[in-house]
Amino acid sequence: MPCIIALIIFSILGIFSASHRALAKEAFSCVFRRITLRPCDTGFADKIKGKILAKIITRSTFLAKMVNKHYEILSWIFFILMLGSTVWVMQGVYNFYVFGSCNGLNASGFCAFDPSGENNKVTVLGDSSTCGVTQKTEENVTLNNVDLSGFPTQSIGSKDTVVFIGCYACDYSRKAYPDIQELIKNKQTNYVFAHYPAKTGAEFLANIGYCVYKDYPDKYWDFNSYLFSADKDFVLNKLNTDKILTSFNLDVKKVNECANSLDTKTTVENQIKQLNKTNIYGTPTIFINGKAFVGPKPYRVYKSAINKFIFF
């Protein structure tokens, strides 16, 4: 049994070190002899046992005695633990590849490949003075019974649909936005954008955006991209709105009147209500064919979702 453990461990270490490669060969020889029903007479098992016991005996003779006595049982335990942890690690690698987190979709536990949790960071909607949205768990985040018909949409008849719920004022939405644009361009998907003012001070842009889309649908997407890519402080400063509208050759007066109208306010409020029905707890939240991805994931994660690479 120790030979199998050694073979796996030394094979992995052997990728980086020639001395461990030699040990891996010895371990393989031992394993091969055992599976061909011959005794492992290479002395490898005893060599490993000796090295382990020598390390322990310098700290505790009693412990060394126990390990020596129950070596085979301990080997089995470690083998099973190793198998379990190997499966766990493989699952973590898979999760990281397809979800951007070792722990699974939108799970924010520690991940060795993303130690700072960048792929799960969101602007939380918990600030009731701003949004009035209570944080939800990711399991409940859904598009079911959510009416998205009033939101800016690019429908090209694709079987795949991407819904991006983001906030112009949120760093993580701004981080995810270019990847989503690349995704819908490369994968030719249907696309729905919804601005959710997760931060105080971004509400007015929901109204402006709504009016630009209503009156100038052909210029809306460039305008939208600008709001995500331009300096955040500049965009969020109401004094600059007119300049921005002007730069897109839009009728400033018309857009402002629309944005300040009761109808627009009511419509935007209704849109926010629809978004709240998704139970999102932070921005960005991206739905790809109905599956929610919370936080700015690596591009491959979105691509995997479109490519149906997600098995679980």
Place this chain on the structure above:
Amino acid sequence: MLDTDKIRADFNILNGKSGIVPVYLDSACMSLKPNQVIEAMNDYYFNYPACAGRSSHKMGDKVTKKVKETRALVAKFINANNENEVIFTRNTTEGINLLANSFGLEKGDVILISDKEHNSNLIPWLLLRDKIGIVVKIIPANEDGSFNLDNFSQLIDGVKLVSIVHTSNLDGATNPAKEIIEIAHKNNTLVFLDAAQSIPHQKIDVQDLDVDFLAFSGHKMFGPTGTGVFYGKYKLLEKLEPFMVGGDTVEFSTYDSYKILPVPEKFEAGLQDYAGIIGLGEAVKYLSQFDFNDIAEHELKLNTYITEELQKIPQIKIIGPKEAKERSGIINFYIDETDMHKFAIMLDEMANISIRSGQHCVHSWFNSKKIYNSARVSLYLYNSMEEAEAFITNLNKIIKIL
């Protein structure tokens, strides 16, 4: 009496200049090298790395002179009748193979060996048995493993060659070489002595022993690896067929003839390991400064201590004679049904104690006794009592966890 501290200062590995100081208890396999030997070899490579006996330039002349000096040193060291009786080889094994293949053995010739021969003094004869049909006979030993002269006397009749180990690397026991040779010569039988383990520890006088052939290695007596000596009485060497031939073994050659050079060149084919030979000369000089009685006394003191401590551990069985004084610098022990490799590995990992484990190239003995393997401690003049104590302390720790 030996000044161990002073001796240890001559070995970089023991004086701490090379980092961790090992407790080196494996000198029967390989002795450590004093700085003098290493420096002599470096001097050759740095300052006159040329050929001997061929090139007519100053560097070549110097190498020729150094090789000649070493031959003379070795001849004096073993008290050979003349320096041409000293043939440089790579090791004892090569010396034995030289003899086996040059002796002119024929089908039915009988070779007598002991039951504790190193593979080097067993396999060459078994190979000839299989190739040309010589007969290899084993001399049964006494119960304690010591040499049985009566058994030997009964078997000697009609034997062509006695090829026997002087001091066994298995148990350190020294065979009564002088008596063996006397008995053999009375029966007109020649004797070869494997002196690999004896020459580092005791005075070898080939004329006093009257031994016909003898071989030893440099690496067990402070010399470099890949060096050895094959000794033979000159008249006998002249009769031996060349073993390997080629460069430097012939006086001249034509496309269909050649004239072999006399001894020793006859047996030293090709370019020799000059650095090694020069290092061997330095090793002989180094070893010659000590009185072999002092070496034996020092080793006996350490061996006695280790033996007494091992005898306190009931599971441990010492191979060979019980008395330390009969085992040179060797203590070879085992525990029934225990792989002794584990001991060697643990001692090394725990306290950098280097001992040898396995069957020590005497597989035939282990197989006949059905003993899996053993752990061997082998001492030399640089070992200290503190090292012997460290070995015992750590061994006792291992015994406790069994």
